[in-house]
Amino acid sequence: MGTEKILIIGSCGQLGTELVESLRGIYGDANVVASDLKKADNPVFEGGPFEELDILDKKRFSEVLSKHKPTHIYHLAALLSATAEKNPEFAWKLNMDGLFHVLDAAKEDKSISRVYWPSSIAAFGPNTPRFDTPQYGPMDPTTVYGITKYTGELYIQYYYNRYGVDTRSLRYPGLIGYKSLPGGGTTDYAVAIYHDALREGKHTCFLGEGTTLPMLYMPDALKATLEVMHAPADQIKMRMSYNLAGMSFSPEEIAASIQQHLPEFKIEYAPDYRQQIANSWPAVIDDSLAREHWGWKPEFNLEDMTTDMLLNIKQMYFQGGNN
Ligand code: NAD
Ligand code: SER
Numbered sequence: 001m002g003t004e005k006i007l008i009i010g011s012c013g014q015l016g017t018e019l020v021e022s023l024r025g026i027y028g029d030a031n032v033v034a035s036d037l038k039k040a041d042n043p044v045f046e047g048g049p050f051e052e053l054d055i056l057d058k059k060r061f062s063e064v065l066s067k068h069k070p071t072h073i074y075h076l077a078a079l080l081s082a083t084a085e086k087n088p089e090f091a092w093k094l095n096m097d098g099l100f101h102v103l104d105a106a107k108e109d110k111s112i113s114r115v116y117w118p119s120s121i122a123a124f125g126p127n128t129p130r131f132d133t134p135q136y137g138p139m140d141p142t143t144v145y146g147i148t149k150y151t152g153e154l155y156i157q158y159y160y161n162r163y164g165v166d167t168r169s170l171r172y173p174g175l176i177g178y179k180s181l182p183g184g185g186t187t188d189y190a191v192a193i194y195h196d197a198l199r200e201g202k203h204t205c206f207l208g209e210g211t212t213l214p215m216l217y218m219p220d221a222l223k224a225t226l227e228v229m230h231a232p233a234d235q236i237k238m239r240m241s242y243n244l245a246g247m248s249f250s251p252e253e254i255a256a257s258i259q260q261h262l263p264e265f266k267i268e269y270a271p272d273y274r275q276q277i278a279n280s281w282p283a284v285i286d287d288s289l290a291r292e293h294w295g296w297k298p299e300f301n302l303e304d305m306t307t308d309m310l311l312n313i314k315q316m317y318f319q320g321g322n323n
Helices: 014-027 058-068 081-086 088-108 144-163 189-199 218-230 251-259 274-279 288-294 302-318
Strands: 006-009 032-036 050-052 072-075 114-116 170-172 174-176 202-205 213-217 247-249 266-269
Touching (some): 006 014, 014 032, 014 072, 050 058, 058 088, 072 218, 081 274, 088 144, 114 218, 174 189, 174 218, 189 302, 247 251, 251 266
Parallel strands (some): 006 032, 006 072, 072 114, 202 266
């Protein structure tokens, strides 16, 4: 790679922890600055620069920018769907003001040549077609998280058109990985279920049977993120956020895939407030624009992911690996 210097905001969360590792592998440890409210206790963050940064604190953000002079910013800090419903006012503030601070910095300083900000399937709503959900169609999110994602999508497009900020974005499905834990979403059960399967032999699911949602295994999420950020600008013809798909499954289908490895595993259902959120989201996403524009193709299906998750989590718990 050339002279890129990367800043990741909100780097200690589920996605950031893995993205820091991947980006340091590409650009070198010293060229990838991780930042978050506090440094997480994870060896990943010892390998290169780390800054304590609250993205709502503009003065501190400006100090970090002056010190490191990033060319690319990955802005990940947000409250996710379930946590955001507990404090909708703050969720709006964090998710929107944080984004504006990043977009305004890139608008004012042209050496910040690229901004990545993820959207979500939460940007869709009950009137969106649930199957083969198209890139364009009805968008009526019902959660404050989804409202911030949809609004954010319109703003990143606006900053691209009006100020020439090179914004790139993906509508992630639920992300599933073993190296980090999720931070308060409606799809989090699909990570917890693997840990519970290995430790307890059973899982009580906060979503009910038949709740099919789009999901993506972390290696594919990282691949898509890097592909969309590395694609030549003329291939990025969608400046809101690309639909992105990996797999779709219901709680009973992921349970069945675990039972292929652990036949005694049991699942029970105790749906809570997150059921209503899940009911407003699509089940199967059409990501043909991402495939067409920059060659997106996921590698993992449910069976491959389950095999890999169980193998790695088992190693962490029973053979002394790190969590
Ligand atoms: P996460 O909750 O695991 O991590 C978010 C990180 O942001 C945390 O480490 C938190 O400490 C940090 N943060 C919170 N407030 C901050 C502030 N004021 N300043 C700086 N950092 C702050 O979330 P994640 O799962 O890693 O998600 C990252 C991004 O991807 C978010 O924008 C999220 O909406 C999006 N996304 C995630 C998923 C998913 O399934 N994980 C799906 C769709 C979209
Ligand atoms: N996984 C995320 C959530 O459930 C989707 O954006 O909030």
